[in-house]
Amino acid sequence: MLLIYCPYCEEERSELEFRQAGDAHIARPRNMTEMSDADFEAFFFLRDNVKGLTFERWRHLNGCGRFFNAARDTVSDKFLTTYKAGLPRPDISALRPAASSPVGTAPVETYEATEADAK
């Protein structure tokens, strides 16, 4: 089970208290009734569904109830950082170990690879 740091409660809590709540840093349309079908589809249905580093909203549902943002690796499920809603996207290179390659070119951290490390 993951421990997730809530930037409002300022403590790590069990993932059971949290809910994922979609992509972070996206512009939500203000004129939905005037949007074309294609634009509405792109906003409402289409997803990047990133394999690797992703920025997303989470909600501390069974805690303070507030929304915040997180940078998470969807392969390892590791949270690189969490930060308050409204703050800009953090510089991820500062959070990663210096040796690791830039996102996208790094070797994928598979379950098998991590298990092999453990041995």
Added chain:
Amino acid sequence: MRKYSVFAVAREAMRGHRGWEAQWTSPEPRKAYDVIIIGAGGHGLGTAYYLAKEHGITNIAVLEKGWLGGGNTGRNTTIIRSNYLYDESAGIYDHALKMWDGLSQDLNYNVMYSARGVMMLSHNIHDQQVFKRHIHANRLNGIDNEWLTPEQAQEFCPPLDISRSARYPINGAALQRRGGTARHDAVAWGYARAAADRGVHIIQNCEVTGIRRNPDGSVAGVDTNRGQINAKKVGVVAAGHTSVLMEMAGVRMPLVSYPLQALVSEPVKPIFPCVVMSNTVHAYISQSDKGELVIGAGTDQYSSYSQTGGLQIITHTLDAICELFPIFRRMKMMRSWGGIVDVTPDRSPILAKTPVQGLYVNCGWGTGGFKATPGSANVFAHTIANDAPHKINAPFTLERFRSGRLIDEAAAAAVAH
């Protein structure tokens, strides 16, 4: 290909089993094929098989980044049923169910399809209303589904606790007798053997890293870790990784990938005669021919490609199983695993052409794709061969998310999501 038969078994028994041949070959990839299928799971291998068998296209490569049948085909709970609510769903899932009956003979490979019945438990008035609506809708579509009283349900599945004092009391059940299970690995292996026999190249450990396009935008082929392979038609059948592959062609998909877990118990003697599902308390259970209880859990709450999942998800399911079947309370669980499922907004699959000429996609099966394997492969082969959908998969377009013509099994499906 040497046919499997009782005579072959007898012949090999006499010869010390030295005459069995490899079920499929591992050829070096050619420079070009007529069709490339990305993903050697049941749906992908089946697509290649039906392209070869029904459409005369045999110059096909099935590319697989791991090993054949190692994705969701080898990770699911093998439940087969077709009791979906809407006409479109009934069409495609029952097409598949009809094909399961006879698939072993068609492939000359025992896929161990067992129509042992799929029973869905109703725990409250809402369940009862929803299931009865399904039963009526199914019957109008010629699909068998019947209502059972709690006593009839227990008669059909003796370990079931129907007492009034049960933690999750049961007020009835919906039973699809033609539903059941099949041997998941055998489905992949059977399609692989039959496809390879017709000349299809199955290339494992071959990861697609890019999709090549002609100047006019149409598909030219793929880049792989084993070099460039050209083809005018490429079919993406990659389940949880569909978004990753389609992004290589610049197509954003209405998909989110989640881990879905399953687990098996220690093997025991035959105790459980059917498949039981309870959507309300989230439990899916059957017994394999090896004797293990095969248990399906839910998806994780957040998107991931981790191929694992939270322990709390499977313990939640086990809690429910122990209440429904107190007889299993002291069983030990042996193994659990996760697969990555691609979920669409309306929980219905996409089997369709894409905005890119020559690129086809079969995805979005979410938590329940295994049951559809033969039907999905069959109509997807038709779509690729004719560059036009079959009547059965015509509604399962990518454009429905633009037009709004959703096939909204999300709220109406017989399964919990």
